[in-house]
Amino acid sequence: YEDFAIVELSIETQNELARKSFWQGYGLTPDFKMKRYFAIRQILIWMNGEENRDFSSQFYQDKIDLIRKTI
Numbered sequence: 497y498e499d500f501a502i503v504e505l506s507i508e509t510q511n512e513l514a515r516k517s518f519w520q521g522y523g524l525t526p527d528f529k530m531k532r533y534f535a536i537r538q539i540l541i542w543m544n545g546e547e548n549r550d551f552s553s554q555f556y557q558d559k560i561d562l563i564r565k566t567i
Contacts (some may be wrong), residue, residue: 501538504531505559536566 499522508515508531509555511556539559541547 497534498538500526500531501534504535505526510517528564532566536563555558 503515503518507518539562542559543551543556551557551560
C-alpha cells in the first residue's frame with residue numbers, strides 16, 4: 497500500500513506515460529479511492545515525522561493542496 501501512496505504522490509501527478517507504464521508493470525491498478533487514501537495517509541505521516549519541517553516548501557505545498565482538494 498505504500499507503493500500506492502508513492503505512485504499517487506510522485507509518478508501519477510508528474511507524468512502520464514510513467515503512470516501507465518508503472519501500473520502495467522505492477523499488474524493491476526487499484527481504484528482511485530484506495531490510492532488517494534494511502535496518499536493522504538503518507539502525507540500525514542511525513543508531516544508528523546520530524547520537527548522543524550518547512551511546510552512552506554513546494555514539496556509540502558503540493559501535498560497540502562492535495563489534502564484540500566480531497567476534503
